[in-house]
Amino acid sequence: MTNPDPKGPDPKGRGGRPSVCFLYIAQTHQILHSLPIAIALAKGWPDIDVQIATTTQEHLDYVRELLETLKVPPIPSRLLPPAWLRSLRLKGASTPPKALMLAANARRLARYDAVVTPERTTALLRKLGVKDTKLVYTQHGAGDRGGPFEPRLKQFDLVMAAGPKQRDRMLDEGWVTPQTCAMVGYPKFDIIDALPGSPLPVFAQAKPLVVYNPHFHPTLGSWPKWGRRILEQFAADDRYNLIFAPHIRVFEGADPRTIEALAPFVGHPRIHLDLGGPAAIDMTYTRAADIYLGDVSSQVYEFLRTPKPCLFLNPSHADWRGDESFHHWLYGPVVDSPEGVVDAVASARRGHGDYVEAQKRGFAESFDLRETPSSVRAAQAIVDRLPAMKHASR
Known part of the structure; x- marks a missing residue:
């Protein structure tokens, strides 16, 4: 289903098909927020080279397990180097240091036309010299806490919003513009609805x-x-x-x-x-x-x-x-x-x-939910908003 080589494919040069990397450098729960977009983009736009990159074997295994369960077309996936940095854990973290992994892979990520991420640390790529690659932030939730509404959003070429509440707050506070924000719904619902679900715990007695x-x-x-x-x-x-x-x-x-x-x-x-x-x-x-x-x-x-x-x-x-x-x-x-x-x-x-x-x-x-699945709307937003994607056929 996915590329069996953990090193996976290298990014395509800009002379070939448009290339998009779905990047996972944070905790596992974030994968479910952008992987359905990768699936929709790979299925709906075959002229776009969609790839997946993770910084832990656990994340890579989880992605591949989800893809196999969903029986979707193969999406090349890889572990980002170097191996010694992937094994580094600070203060009990489940992933290697995000900033160091971004620094180690900045040149590699700069070879993609777009990098799509569910977290905001990836905005650091701009300070690491990645200027031409478009950065897309999918969000990883639709909550109210003020922390996610912050200046790093300005570094992204496209920021997705689950619904009008999230979109309007980002616009009102000046973190995005109408051109850099797309309201797409909640792609996580798409993948959750397609998966069988995990087993529930068994309690001795049935209670609320x-x-x-x-x-x-x-x-x-x-x-x-x-x-x-x-x-x-x-x-x-x-x-x-x-x-x-x-x-x-x-x-x-x-x-x-x-x-x-x-x-x-x-x-x-x-x-x-x-x-x-x-x-x-x-x-x-x-x-x-x-x-x-x-x-x-x-x-x-x-x-x-x-x-x-x-x-x-x-x-x-x-x-x-x-x-x-x-x-x-x-x-x-x-x-x-x-x-x-x-x-x-x-x-x-x-x-x-x-x-x-x-x-x-x-x-x-x-949540702005419509008949068209949120993951398809999000994929369409990437194609519409990013110049390198516009001529890709669906």
């Missing part, structure tokens, strides 16, 4: 299922201050089954058995711990859960593809009302203390009717 999804933000994320107390309360209360699926960066690369705070909950009959496996990133949990418990993760919007009860945690006591970075906190109650959290979940379930319309509006503002 809560997914607790804390973010990695050091102050807005609820794990550092409240997380263990929340798990203790669910462990002591038999009303719910709980999936603890934090953002992959909270415990990056760790095993639950190695984390002292999680040790009491390993093997608990009503608590399942997943610190970054496939089910934690492919919407298996957000689709299956009955209640969402979290803070500022964009995964709440994936959960709300079907309106369901939410409860939000405010460990920093943020003054959130009227702040667009906390817009999703309009979709359920917000608590300022971890005490009584299980009772608060029960209350959120009973009062869900008060939030259904807000959830529906918020989802529609976040």
Whole structure:
């Protein structure tokens, strides 16, 4: 299906077919946000040379597994050199240092007509002398947190938006222009709908299922201050089954058995711990859960593809009302203390009717979904916006 040589093909020169590299240098969860665009581009525009490059064998294996499962046309894939740098991990990271990998491969990436990425560090290529290659940022979520709205967006020739909320904020804050932004929907939904999904944990008894999804933000994320107390309360209360699926960066690369705070909950009959496996990133949990418990993760919007009860945690006591970075906190109650959290979940379930319309509006503002698949719209945006692609046939 994919090129069996881990070194893979070299980039094409500019005299040949237009070439596009889909680049993966960050955590695994980002792959699902741009790989469907690579598939759509390769299937729909055969005159464009689509390639995939990763910085870890794990990422390469995951990409190839997805392509094989989906039975799509072959897309050449490769590991970026050098091997010694690929093996370097700093502070427990699951990937080699992004900036160093970009520096080591700047000349190679400069030979593509376009580099497509779901993360913003790739903007560094501009400072590394990559001037002619077009840079495309797909995003890797449709959340409200202010961090992703930042100056590096200006370095990209094309920035995608999932819906009007994301597009309008980027335009209003001056990070993009109408010419450099395309509203394409949410390509991740396309690949999720096409995949079989990961197995769900088996609990001893069927109970309403809560997914607790804390973010990695050091102050807005609820794990550092409240997380263990929340798990203790669910462990002591038999009303719910709980999936603890934090953002992959909270415990990056760790095993639950190695984390002292999680040790009491390993093997608990009503608590399942997943610190970054496939089910934690492919919407298996957000689709299956009955209640969402979290803070500022964009995964709440994936959960709300079907309106369901939410409860939000405010460990920093943020003054959130009227702040667009906390817009999703309009979709359920917000608590300022971890005490009584299980009772608060029960209350959120009973009062869900008060939030259904807000959830529906918020989802529609976040995702511009149409009959044409989002991944195809995103591929079309690349072809339309980047001069080297315009004459490629579909």
